[in-house]
Amino acid sequence: MAKRFRFRLDTLLKVRRLREREAKRKVAAKRAEIARLDRLDQQTAWEISRSQAALRESQQEGPLDLETLARGRAWIGYLRKTTVERQTLRAALVKELEQLLSEWRQARTQMRILEKLRQRRWDEYIRQRKRREQLEADELAQQLQARGRDGRPPCLGKVSAAVGESVAAGA
Secondary structure: OOOOOOOOOHHHHHHHHHHHHHHHHHHHHHHHHHHHHHHHHHHHHHHHHHHHHHHHHHHHHOOOOHHHHHHHHHHHHHHHHHHHHHHHHHHHHHHHHHHHHHHHHHHHHHHHHHHHHHHHHHHHHHHHHHHHHHHHHHHHHHHHHHHOOOOOOHHHHHHHHHHHHHHHHHO
């Protein structure tokens, strides 16, 4: 019976797969964080335009309330300040994302190297197994051919023929 295929570096391959999966998870988490900041910026931009429209309407309606106008402008200034802070934070997150992407690519490359090596070894194992099976089939065919047409080994066929002649001569 042929021995089973065993890849000696299988444990290392599993570890590299785990590292690649973890690196991929970190990249996805960082992308989600950047997307969250982008959504907050969109909401803030909408809030700024809504607040500006409300201030314009209040100015056109009648007498100006300076206190309301000052509060509205202060609120818009605060919103713009938070947007700038988020943009700074986003730039830092993008740099981190680039580093994480680099680590993920490296982990994926290391995993693929081992997977290709495993595949080459598997292919070699299959070739050797087929070669062994072919040799066994060839040997069996030679043995069957050597037995002759009557299914007996050639030496037994000659012995039985010689015994048959001596029995016929002696009788």
